[in-house]
Amino acid sequence: MAEPALAGETLHTTPLHAEHVALGARMVPFAGYDMPVQYPTGILTEHLWTREHAGLFDVSHMGQAALAGPDHETVARALEALVPCDVLNLKPGQQRYSQLLADDGGILDDLMITRPATPEEAGHLYLVVNAGGKEPDYAHIGARLPEGVRLVRGDDRALLALQGPAAEGVVRRMGCAAADLTFMQTGWFEMAGCRVHVSRSGYTGEDGFEISVKDTDAVALWRALLADGAVKPIGLGARDSLRLEAGLCLYGHDIDTLTSPVEAGLTWSIQKRRREEGGFPGAARVQAEIKDGSARVRVGIRPEGRAPAREGATITTPDGREIGVVTSGGFGPTVNGPVAMGYVARENAAVGNEVLLIVRGKPMPAKIASMPFAPHRYKR
Incomplete structure (x- = not known):
C-alpha cells in the first residue's frame, strides 16, 4: 500500500495525523498524504478485528465535494453527462456508486454520489x-x-469509516439515530456532540x-469512537486486504483509463x-460491451498453496498461453489463504478454470474463483 515519497515532496496530513502517531502507527506516503499503514498489533490482527468487531x-485523504445548482434535476443531469449511473432518480437520503468516464469509456475514477435528504439541500x-485523483477529478x-x-x-x-459487525451497536450506544440507516442510506446526525x-x-x-x-471536530469524534471497547484503529494495510477479500476494485490497479465498467464487472x-x-461519455462502447460482451473480464483467482500472487503477475493457460494479468x-x-483478482480473456473466465500465475518466473497453479472471497454483510 505504501508509495515511495518523491524527492522534495511535501506530504499532506489529515486532521488525525497526531492521533495516529500517538497510537504508534507506522506512517507511510499514500496518495500524497502521510497515512497510517498499520498500528503496533499488525495488519493481520487489524483485519480480523474488523471482520469480528469494529475497525x-x-x-x-479522500476528496469530498458537492455539486450545487437550482434544483435536483438540473444538478443530476449535469452529473449524468459525466457518469453512467442514474442520478436523476436517486431518492433523497440515498447514495450510489459510479464512475467518471472518459470519452472512450475508460474509467477516470470511481466515486460515491449522495442525494441529501434535507429540503434545504434540494439542489x-x-x-x-x-x-489520488481528487485534483484531476475536480478539474x-x-x-x-x-x-x-x-x-x-x-x-x-474529515472522513472516518467505522466498519464491522459491531459498528451498529457502537453507533447506537452513542445515542445516534444513524444506527437505523440501511445500506446506502444517508443523513445528517448528531454524534459525540x-x-x-x-x-x-x-x-x-x-x-x-x-x-x-x-x-x-475530527479528533473529538475519533476519540469518542475509540472509547468504545469494540473499536480499534485500522490502517491502510488491512483496508487493502479487507477490500480485496470483498472483491472491491482499487482505482489505479483493478480499474483505470484503459478499463470499461463492463470489463471490470461493474x-x-x-x-x-x-x-x-446512453448520454454519458463512452456510451457507445459500454452499450456494445453490455450487448455483446467484452473481450476481457475481471475475475477472482485462488492460487493453490500459501504463496500470494501480486499485482503484475502474468496469467496463462495450463499449456502456457498468456491470457491476462493479476491486478x-x-x-x-479471513479465508486463510492467498487471493487475487485480475483480467483474463472472456473465454477463459469461467469459475473453476485452471490457470497458471507466473510469480518470479515460476508457474503457480490457480483457479478462477467467484467473488467476493469473504461474504458481504451489508445491512439491507
Whole structure:
C-alpha cells in the first residue's frame, strides 16, 4: 500500500495525523498524504478485528465535494453527462456508486454520489472521490458543468469509516439515530456532540458507516469512537486486504483509463435507463460491451498453496498461453489463504478454470474463483 515519497515532496496530513502517531502507527506516503499503514498489533490482527468487531479508519485523504445548482434535476443531469449511473432518480437520503468516464469509456475514477435528504439541500449532490485523483477529478468535473451548476470543495471536512459487525451497536450506544440507516442510506446526525453526515456504506464488505465531520471536530469524534471497547484503529494495510477479500476494485490497479465498467464487472452500477438511453461519455462502447460482451473480464483467482500472487503477475493457460494479468493480490486472513483478482480473456473466465500465475518466473497453479472471497454483510 505504501508509495515511495518523491524527492522534495511535501506530504499532506489529515486532521488525525497526531492521533495516529500517538497510537504508534507506522506512517507511510499514500496518495500524497502521510497515512497510517498499520498500528503496533499488525495488519493481520487489524483485519480480523474488523471482520469480528469494529475497525475505525481515517479516510480523510479522500476528496469530498458537492455539486450545487437550482434544483435536483438540473444538478443530476449535469452529473449524468459525466457518469453512467442514474442520478436523476436517486431518492433523497440515498447514495450510489459510479464512475467518471472518459470519452472512450475508460474509467477516470470511481466515486460515491449522495442525494441529501434535507429540503434545504434540494439542489445539491455530495461526491466522494479517491485521494489520488481528487485534483484531476475536480478539474474534469468543473470544466464540464453547465451554467448555474458549480462544484463546491469540502476541504474543511474529515472522513472516518467505522466498519464491522459491531459498528451498529457502537453507533447506537452513542445515542445516534444513524444506527437505523440501511445500506446506502444517508443523513445528517448528531454524534459525540458533533454534527455529522453519515452513510451506511464502506470499503470492507462489512456492515458499517462512513462519517463526514468538520475537520475541527475530527479528533473529538475519533476519540469518542475509540472509547468504545469494540473499536480499534485500522490502517491502510488491512483496508487493502479487507477490500480485496470483498472483491472491491482499487482505482489505479483493478480499474483505470484503459478499463470499461463492463470489463471490470461493474455493469450492475449502470441502471436500466442509462443502459438504454446512453448520454454519458463512452456510451457507445459500454452499450456494445453490455450487448455483446467484452473481450476481457475481471475475475477472482485462488492460487493453490500459501504463496500470494501480486499485482503484475502474468496469467496463462495450463499449456502456457498468456491470457491476462493479476491486478490485486495478497493473503486473505479471513479465508486463510492467498487471493487475487485480475483480467483474463472472456473465454477463459469461467469459475473453476485452471490457470497458471507466473510469480518470479515460476508457474503457480490457480483457479478462477467467484467473488467476493469473504461474504458481504451489508445491512439491507
